Amino acid sequence: xxxxxxxxxxxxxxxxxxxxxxxxxxxxxxxxxxxxxxxxxxxxxxxxxxxxxxxxxxxxxxxxxxxxxxxxxxxxxxxxxxxxxxxxxxxxxxxxxxxxxxxxxxxxxxxxxxxxxxxxxxxxxxxxxxxxxxxxxxxxxxxxxxxxxxxxxxxxxxxxxxxxxxxxxxxxxxxxxxxxxxxxxxxxxxxxxxxxxxxxxxxxxxxxxxxxxxxxxxxxxxxxxxxxxxxxxxxxxxxxxxxxx
Amino acid sequence: xxxxxxxxxxxxxxxxxxxxxxxxxxxxxxxxxxxxxxxxxxxxxxxxxxxxxxxxxxxxxxxxxxxxxxxxxxxxxxxxxxxxxxxxxxxxxxxxxxxxxxxxxxxxxxxxxxxxxxxxxxxxxxxxx
Amino acid sequence: xxxxxxxxxxxxxxxxxxxxxxxxxxxxxxxxxxxxxxxxxxxxxxxxxxxxxxxxxxxxxxxxxxxxxxxxxxxxxxxxxxxxxxxxxxxxxxxxxxxxxxxxxxxxxxxxxxxxxxxxxx
Numbered sequence: 504x505x506x507x508x509x510x511x512x513x514x515x516x517x518x519x520x521x522x523x524x525x526x527x528x529x530x531x532x533x534x535x536x537x538x539x540x541x542x543x544x545x546x547x548x549x550x551x552x553x554x555x556x557x558x559x560x561x562x563x564x565x566x567x568x569x570x571x572x573x574x575x576x577x578x579x580x581x582x583x584x585x586x587x588x589x590x591x592x593x594x595x596x597x598x599x600x601x602x603x604x605x606x607x608x609x610x611x612x613x614x615x616x617x618x619x620x621x622x623x624x625x626x627x628x629x630x631x632x633x634x635x636x637x638x639x640x641x642x643x644x645x646x647x648x649x650x651x652x653x654x655x656x657x658x659x660x661x662x663x664x665x666x667x668x669x670x671x672x673x674x675x676x677x678x679x680x681x682x683x684x685x686x687x688x689x690x691x692x693x694x695x696x697x698x699x700x701x702x703x704x705x706x707x708x709x710x711x712x713x714x715x716x717x718x719x720x721x722x723x724x725x726x727x728x729x730x731x732x733x734x735x736x737x738x739x740x741x742x743x744x745x746x747x748x
Numbered sequence: 749x750x751x752x753x754x755x756x757x758x759x760x761x762x763x764x765x766x767x768x769x770x771x772x773x774x775x776x777x778x779x780x781x782x783x784x785x786x787x788x789x790x791x792x793x794x795x796x797x798x799x800x801x802x803x804x805x806x807x808x809x810x811x812x813x814x815x816x817x818x819x820x821x822x823x824x825x826x827x828x829x830x831x832x833x834x835x836x837x838x839x840x841x842x843x844x845x846x847x848x849x850x851x852x853x854x855x856x857x858x859x860x861x862x863x864x865x866x867x868x869x870x871x872x873x874x875x876x877x
Numbered sequence: 878x879x880x881x882x883x884x885x886x887x888x889x890x891x892x893x894x895x896x897x898x899x900x901x902x903x904x905x906x907x908x909x910x911x912x913x914x915x916x917x918x919x920x921x922x923x924x925x926x927x928x929x930x931x932x933x934x935x936x937x938x939x940x941x942x943x944x945x946x947x948x949x950x951x952x953x954x955x956x957x958x959x960x961x962x963x964x965x966x967x968x969x970x971x972x973x974x975x976x977x978x979x980x981x982x983x984x985x986x987x988x989x990x991x992x993x994x995x996x997x998x999x
């Protein structure tokens with residue numbers, strides 16, 4: 504923690520009910536090693552109690568605090584202020600794209616969570632299979648079934664960054680597709696392939712790769728979508744030749 | 749509450765590269781060149797119809813096609829074709845799981861190739877013939 | 878819409894065709910360019926040369942195949958872009974009809990033109 508404080512202006516997107524949205528500026532003295540979320544919390548605590556925003560764990564596990572910081576999707580609890588501005592600079596904070604806004608920085612995640620459920624997203628995965636298949640991490644095998652929390656924290660930032668999710672509400676989205684791929688890899692549930700094998704599913708991706716770029720948690724949705732395509736094709740070919748469901 | 753919903757009206761934002769990364773730039777380039785090349789396809793097919801009208805129609809059109817402005821337009825088409833084609837190869841590769849983890853590098857390499865190719869074509873079109 | 882199973886709308890088939898057509902185009906375009914502008918005498922810049930060039934049945938075949946690949950790829954691509962705008966089912970069925978008509982029309986016109994030009998040689 505440095506001793507020198509920075510003067511930073513937070514420009515926060517505000518929207519209540521059916522009122523037109525606007526940006527409200529707050530001047531703060533902040534420690535640049537603090538996080539954007541700390542600044543937002545201080546604004547709520549000492550400047551404007553009507554500011555609504557989501558936050559919970561403050562250590563990148565819950566996925567609640569995803570927002571647009573200077574136009575880019577960020578998990579605000581782990582985004583240091585010095586990473587996004589300088590002394591005397593401005594931080595623009597907006598809610599995630601492509602979700603309906605409930606109030607200020609809070610968006611409606613219900614459809615997103617429903618899609619994750621439909622994709623049978625796993626909360627806990629076996630450690631030995633918990634990383635991306637192309638990564639060469641190795642875990643010591645002591646014969647015991649170790650498990651850990653799944654990488655995807657359901658923050659929704661991938662959907663916010665996706666150009667197809669921008670215009671097409673019925674696109675299943677990178678998070679749900681990535682979840683389906685991971686669950687299918689671990690459980691071989693064929694119904695998941697049927698879920699994603701449609702024009703609004705795995706074939707609608709246009710390889711923008713923006714989802715992987717903004718994911719704070721090593722999910723690599725783009726890679727998983729490409730892998731899911733191969734799994735779907737493999738399954739279709741098998742069905743043609745073996746006639747099994 | 750409806751604000752910020754995905755809507756078709758936001759399609760212009762597809763082409764906004766601000767705050768986005770090379771994958772999005774490739775997406776934007778691919779869309780723009782796709783639309784340009786489709787337009788060119790229509791024009792080209794119509795132009796070729798002049799062949800059926802006989803030598804005078806075709807040859808006089810070719811004379812028009814030698815003016816610098818038309819040649820520049822054709823160079824743009826060639827550029828668009830190179831960018832779209834090479835990026836398309838990148839998309840085909842990544843769609844089949846090849847090179848997904850190096851897609852950024854693929855983008856830069858293919859864009860460079862496309863620009864070099866355009867320069868070579870431009871040289872031949874303007875300084876040789 | 879929410880909570881219902883999405884129907885399998887054959888996204889895979891057209892997507893695969895688009896990619897295969899695209900790859901065919903890359904190959905044939907290379908050939909098309911080399912042959913049209915480097916091998917053919919004077920680069921096909923006058924009527925008589927074009928007629929002579931089209932006397933070769935391999936040329937005619939290649940150009941027709943090229944036309945089909947390009948029209949297929951372009952129209953499926955346009956459809957993809959419009960699908961990203963989340964059209965209604967009725968809009969989509971009208972769009973499909975228009976694209977099929979345009980596609981078949983363009984290919985028919987192109988084949989007619991190629992054969993017509995080829996027939997003008999003596």
